[in-house]
Amino acid sequence: MTGSWATFGADLHVDLAAAAGVRGLRAALTEALREAARSGRLAPGTRLPSSRSFAADLGIARNTVAEAYAELVAEGWLTARQGSGTRVAERAAVRRAAGGRQAVRGPARRGPAYSLVPGSPDLGGFPRGAWLAAARRALTAAPNEAFGYAADARGRPELREALAGYLARARGVYADPDRIVLCAGFAHALQLLGRVLRGRRVREVAVEGYSLDVHRDLLAGAGLTTRPLWVDEAGARTPDLAGLGPRVGAVLLTPAHQFPTGAALTPARRAAAVDWARSTGGLILEDDYDGEFRYDRQPVGALQGLDPDRVVYLGTASKSLAPGLRMGWMVLPPDLLEEVLAAKGAVDWTSSALDQLTLAEFITSGAYDRHVRGMRLRYRRRRDDLVAAVAGRVPVSGIAAGLHAVLDLPPGTERSIVQAAAWQDLALEGLARFRHPDSQMPPREALVVGYGTPATSAWAPTLAALTAALP
Numbered sequence: 211m212t213g214s215w216a217t218f219g220a221d222l223h224v225d226l227a228a229a230a231g232v233r234g235l236r237a238a239l240t241e242a243l244r245e246a247a248r249s250g251r252l253a254p255g256t257r258l259p260s261s262r263s264f265a266a267d268l269g270i271a272r273n274t275v276a277e278a279y280a281e282l283v284a285e286g287w288l289t290a291r292q293g294s295g296t297r298v299a300e301r302a303a304v305r306r307a308a309g310g311r312q313a314v315r316g317p318a319r320r321g322p323a324y325s326l327v328p329g330s331p332d333l334g335g336f337p338r339g340a341w342l343a344a345a346r347r348a349l350t351a352a353p354n355e356a357f358g359y360a361a362d363a364r365g366r367p368e369l370r371e372a373l374a375g376y377l378a379r380a381r382g383v384y385a386d387p388d389r390i391v392l393c394a395g396f397a398h399a400l401q402l403l404g405r406v407l408r409g410r411r412v413r414e415v416a417v418e419g420y421s422l423d424v425h426r427d428l429l430a431g432a433g434l435t436t437r438p439l440w441v442d443e444a445g446a447r448t449p450d451l452a453g454l455g456p457r458v459g460a461v462l463l464t465p466a467h468q469f470p471t472g473a474a475l476t477p478a479r480r481a482a483a484v485d486w487a488r489s490t491g492g493l494i495l496e497d498d499y500d501g502e503f504r505y506d507r508q509p510v511g512a513l514q515g516l517d518p519d520r521v522v523y524l525g526t527a528s529k530s531l532a533p534g535l536r537m538g539w540m541v542l543p544p545d546l547l548e549e550v551l552a553a554k555g556a557v558d559w560t561s562s563a564l565d566q567l568t569l570a571e572f573i574t575s576g577a578y579d580r581h582v583r584g585m586r587l588r589y590r591r592r593r594d595d596l597v598a599a600v601a602g603r604v605p606v607s608g609i610a611a612g613l614h615a616v617l618d619l620p621p622g623t624e625r626s627i628v629q630a631a632a633w634q635d636l637a638l639e640g641l642a643r644f645r646h647p648d649s650q651m652p653p654r655e656a657l658v659v660g661y662g663t664p665a666t667s668a669w670a671p672t673l674a675a676l677t678a679a680l681p
């Protein structure tokens with residue numbers, strides 16, 4: 211699916227970013243390509259991406275790529291032939307250092323060439339053109355007051371209105387625009403909610419026994435202790451909430467697609483969470499980070515629909531668009547609104563009104579739906595590639611949704627496989643990294659494979675590197 215130029219790695223992107231500031235973009239790109247050919251990382255005969263698509267992947271001008279190619283053709287590292295594109299010259303690869311992975315020369319080594327670390331969408335998939343068009347329309351229509359200090363700490367009404375419609379339609383959320391508060395991504399929302407919970411004298415928050423440490427740390431930073439729930443193939447064991455005791459005032463869940471195990475919270479477990487919240491006055495914080503990406507059937511609706519008075523729905527643009535946007539949203543129970551706004555401050559300092567207006571326009575024009583549908587297709591193909599590539603080697607699960615899957619490993623192998631992959635220039639993460647330190651669950655050894663992470667042009671070699679690393 212990645213076409214004939216799919217053998218190219220994302221490492222050059224990383225090198226480029228590191229070197230460009232010092233040496234200029236074209237020189238950095240030329241050197242990065244030269245080094246890749248010289249070291250043999252790009253095998254002789256490898257076809258390079260067209261200057262147009264490579265420039266798009268890197269986010270630089272096409273001419274810059276074309277000039278770098280031309281210089282390397284002149285030096286003999288590359289060949290360019292009508293009809294067969296630009297390729298690494300046959301004599302280009304000279305040698306590799308002992309161990310076969312260190313570049314022959316060059317400054318300190320960059321990070322791994324390939325990455326399947328979960329948590330990122332394919333950044334090359336950002337809809338630059340459609341976003342720019344939405345920004346232009348939004349800017350043209352923006353009232354002058356949009357350029358001033360925000361009058362409403364909830365964020366721009368245009369975006370709250372657009373999100374309310376979208377979330378109700380696509381995610382089954384009861385979303386009144388008046389109860390939506392915009393924020394700088396999920397992490398910011400969690401910080402604010404941590405402060406609010408602490409202000410309500412909550413001492414402990416239940417979290418999933420496998421979850422992101424950065425999120426647990428944000429809660430800890432607000433003075434809250436996190437208590438792990440077991441996680442199994444039905445999601446977090448919410449019936450255990452009551453057993454955690456009265457100090458637990460909230461639970462943070464990823465119902466649509468448990469992060470990182472990939473399970474969907476079953477209806478019975480959803481009901482158990484809501485029952486606990488109703489009987490104790492507790493709150494459910496629903497992290498719907500990648501709810502749009504479900505492949506084999508309709509997306510699972512948001513838990514919030516079961517009880518909008520007890521569930522805080524938390525959404526983000528980090529998976530559907532890009533983490534760099536730093537845009538997220540909360541749909542709050544009515545009695546939480548004032549406290550969250552007090553924590554946020556009287557003015558909305560956190561995200562640009564122009565970005566908010568652009569996202570509003572992006573959603574209402576239908577561009578968001580189109581983008582999500584396109585990316586869903588791209589990720590589903592990758593998921594299918596992944597499942598096919600590991601078939602018969604290791605069990606794969608968590609594949610119905612999201613941008614990552616879990617590959618179970620034989621006992622005692624997770625650490626060594628992650629390390630061996632790193633030596634082969636592939637960044638991987640094991641499940642152990644996500645385990646809550648107090649969790650009593652029997653350890654499960656697995657890889658959490660973020661198949662959304664690689665650039666399109668890096669997907670095929672990244673997958674090859676993964677299969678080479680598996681037992």
Ligand SMILES: Cc1ncc(COP(=O)(O)O)c(C=O)c1O
Nearest residue numbers: 329395396397469499526528533
């Ligand atoms: C489980 C989970 N929740 C939320 C997010 C999104 O966080 P943010 O909106 O702060 O970028 C991520 C991103 O990696 C995630 O993995």
